[in-house]
Amino acid sequence: EAGVTQSPTHLIKTRGQQATLRCSPISGHTSVYWYQQALGLGLQFLLWYDEGEERNRGNFPPRFSGRQFPNYSSELNVNALELEDSALYLCASLRDTQYFGPGTRLLVL
Amino acid sequence: QKEVEQDPGPLSVPEGAIVSLNCTYSNSAFQYFMWYRQYSRKGPELLMYTYSSGNKEDGRFTAQVDKSSKYISLFIRDSQPSDSATYLCAMGPSARQLTFGSGTQLTVLP
Numbered sequence: 581e582a583g584v585t586q587s588p589t590h591l592i593k594t595r596g597q598q599a600t601l602r603c604s605p606i607s608g609h610t611s612v613y614w615y616q617q618a619l620g621l622g623l624q625f626l627l628w629y630d631e632g633e634e635r636n637r638g639n640f641p642p643r644f645s646g647r648q649f650p651n652y653s654s655e656l657n658v659n660a661l662e663l664e665d666s667a668l669y670l671c672a673s674l675r676d677t678q679y680f681g682p683g684t685r686l687l688v689l
Numbered sequence: 690q691k692e693v694e695q696d697p698g699p700l701s702v703p704e705g706a707i708v709s710l711n712c713t714y715s716n717s718a719f720q721y722f723m724w725y726r727q728y729s730r731k732g733p734e735l736l737m738y739t740y741s742s743g744n745k746e747d748g749r750f751t752a753q754v755d756k757s758s759k760y761i762s763l764f765i766r767d768s769q770p771s772d773s774a775t776y777l778c779a780m781g782p783s784a785r786q787l788t789f790g791s792g793t794q795l796t797v798l799p
Contacts, residue, residue, distance in 0.1 A: 584732075611785070622791035623733075623777065636786075670732055677723055677784040680732040 582607065584681035586671050592687045593661050601656040601684045605673030611635075612654040613678060614646060618667040626669075629654055661688045692716055695778055695790030704799050708765040712778035712790045715759065721784050722754050724763045725777040727792065733777055737763065768797045 585604045593599050605612050614626040625638035629648035637644075643659040652673075658665055666688045672678040695712045702708055710724075720741055725733035737752040739745045745752045751764040761780070765772055778790040 586732075615789075620791075623779075623789040625787075628785070668730075674785060677721070677735060677738050678779075678787060679735060680725070682732045685730070 584671055584673050584679055586669075586681040586684050588684060589682065590685050590687070592689065594689050595661055595663060597661050597688075599658045599661060599665075599686055601658075601669050601671075601686070602653065603656070603671030603681060604653045605671075606675070606679060609673035609675055609679075610652050611674035612648055612652065613672040613674065614654070614656050615670045615672065616640075616667045617670055617683070618664070623670065627656065658686075663688050690715060693778065693780060693788045693790045696793055697791055699794040699796060701796045701798060702768055704768060704770060704797055706768050706797070708768050708772070708795060708797075710763040710765075710776050710778075710793050710795070712761050712780075713759055714761075714780055714788075716782075716788075717756075717759070718782040719759075719780045719788075721781055721787070722752070722761050723779040723784075723787070724750075724752055725779060726772075727775045727777060729774075736776075770797045770799045772797050 587602045611630040615623045628636040646656040648654045668683045670683045672680045693714045722739045724737040727733040742756045749766045753762045773796045775792040775794045777792045779787045781787040
């Protein structure tokens with residue numbers, strides 16, 4: 581069974597630009613979670629999608645947004661990038677518990 | 690006070706040692722407890738998953754949950770250099786709502 585996949589693996593942007601990150605859940609999983617893992621800060625919950633709907637969001641500004649497609653894949657968009665958005669962005673899908681992808685490392689210069 | 694507290698380490702042990710990793714929490718509604726292992730620059734990998742109190746063993750790994758003390762532990766027996774990673778505890782009222790510890794960095798020296 582293929583795991584959670586994310587693309588791209590690395591992304592370099594400059595301040596003020598927009599970033600789009602993509603995630604494909606494990607086949608049969610309908611829920612997708614996004615987390616930010618900044619250096620030294622642990623995993624911070626960003627967004628939860630289930631059956632195409634946003635179910636919950638963490639304490640992040642509105643410039644962090646996303647969506648879930650009919651095939652349950654998901655996209656995270658970060659607008660007006662700031663230097664502190666540099667982090668590893670992790671996607672997870674849910675069955676009995678959350679299973680993580682390899683992450684997208686975003687660097688904002 | 691954070692909802693989940695985890696000693697960040699770093700923790701360094703010789704090969705073959707028994708490693709004890711711990712987390713404390715404050716929310717009595719937490720019923721689901723997980724341990725993830727994260728190698729450098731990779732995504733977290735699920736190691737152990739327990740529901741409510743008790744012990745669970747899987748090979749060299751044992752997870753313990755003490756809900757009365759709001760304390761969970763992960764024990765690694767006969768530690769190997771390949772166990773060198775960051776270990777994250779995670780817990781919540783359901784697997785849909787997890788709060789993560791900040792991670793403990795473990796190095797097992799050959």
